[in-house]
Amino acid sequence: QQQVKQSPQSLIVQKGGISIINCAYENTAFDYFPWYQQFPGKGPALLIAIRPDVSEKKEGRFTISFNKSAKQFSLHIMDSQPGDSATYFCAGNSGNTPLVFGKGTRLSVIA
Amino acid sequence: EPEVTQTPSHQVTQMGQEVILRCVPISNHLYFYWYRQILGQKVEFLVSFYNNEISEKSEIFDDQFSVERPDGSNFTLKIRSTKLEDSAMYFCASRGHLEAFFGQGTRLTVV
Numbered sequence: 001q002q003q004v005k006q007s008p009q010s011l012i013v014q015k016g017g018i019s020i021i022n023c024a025y026e027n028t029a030f031d032y033f034p035w036y037q038q039f040p041g042k043g044p045a046l047l048i049a050i051r052p053d054v055s056e057k058k059e060g061r062f063t064i065s066f067n068k069s070a071k072q073f074s075l076h077i078m079d080s081q082p083g084d085s086a087t088y089f090c091a092g093n094s095g096n097t098p099l100v101f102g103k104g105t106r107l108s109v110i111a
Numbered sequence: 112e113p114e115v116t117q118t119p120s121h122q123v124t125q126m127g128q129e130v131i132l133r134c135v136p137i138s139n140h141l142y143f144y145w146y147r148q149i150l151g152q153k154v155e156f157l158v159s160f161y162n163n164e165i166s167e168k169s170e171i172f173d174d175q176f177s178v179e180r181p182d183g184s185n186f187t188l189k190i191r192s193t194k195l196e197d198s199a200m201y202f203c204a205s206r207g208h209l210e211a212f213f214g215q216g217t218r219l220t221v222v
Contacts, residue, residue: 032209036154043115043202043213044154089154098144098167099211101154 002026004092006102013109019077021105023090030092035064035075038087080109113137117203117214124221127192132217134186134203142206143186145178149199193221
C-alpha cells in the first residue's frame with residue numbers, strides 16, 4: 001500500500017470559519033477518495049467521497065476539491081461549528097483494494 | 112439505516128490469551144475488512160475478505176491472526192496469543208459497491 005499524506009495534524013478554527021484539510025496520494029491507480037469523520041470512542045463515519053472524474057463535490061457544508069494532476073485532494077468545511085470538532089481522515093483506494101488512510105487531522109472548532 | 116455491528120465494545124484480556132472479536136456486516140455487502148487503530152493514531156488495514164476467503168492482508172496480519180465467516184452473517188477476527196502491543200481499537204468494515212461502512216469498534220486491552 002502506498003501512502004496517503006494528510007495535513008495539518010491538528011487545526012483550530014473559529015466558529016463560522018472555513019476548515020481546510022489537505023491530502024496527497026502516491027498511487028495513481030487510486031480512483032476513489034473518501035473522507036471519514038471520527039468522534040472519540042466511535043468508528044470512522046463516511047462523510048463525503050469523490051472520484052477523479054470530477055474536480056469538486058459538495059454536500060451541504062462539506063466540499064471536496066480534487067486535483068488529479070497534482071495527486072491532491074482537500075476537504076473544506078464551510079461555516080464550521082463546534083459539533084464539527086472531530087478527527088478527519090482522508091483515504092484512497094482502487095477497485096476492491098482496501099482503503100489506505102491518512103494519519104488524521106484533529107479539528108477543534110471554538111466559539 | 113443499516114449498520115455494521117461489533118461486539119464486544121470493550122475486551123480486556125491477559126497477555127497470551129486468545130480473543131475473538133465479532134462483527135455483523137451490512138447484510139447485502141460482499142466485502143469485509145478488519146482495521147486497527149492504536150490510540151490516537153491512523154487507521155491501519157489488517158485484512159480483507161471476499162467470497163469466503165482472504166483477498167488481501169497486511170504485514171500486521173501475521174500467523175497469530177485469523178478471520179472467519181462461520182455463518183451467513185457473522186465475521187470474526189481471532190487473535191490467538193495476544194501481546195501487549197495488540198492493545199488497540201479494532202474496526203470491522205463492510206462494503207457493497209464503493210462505500211465502506213465501519214462499525215463502532217472493539218477496544219481491546221491486553222494486560
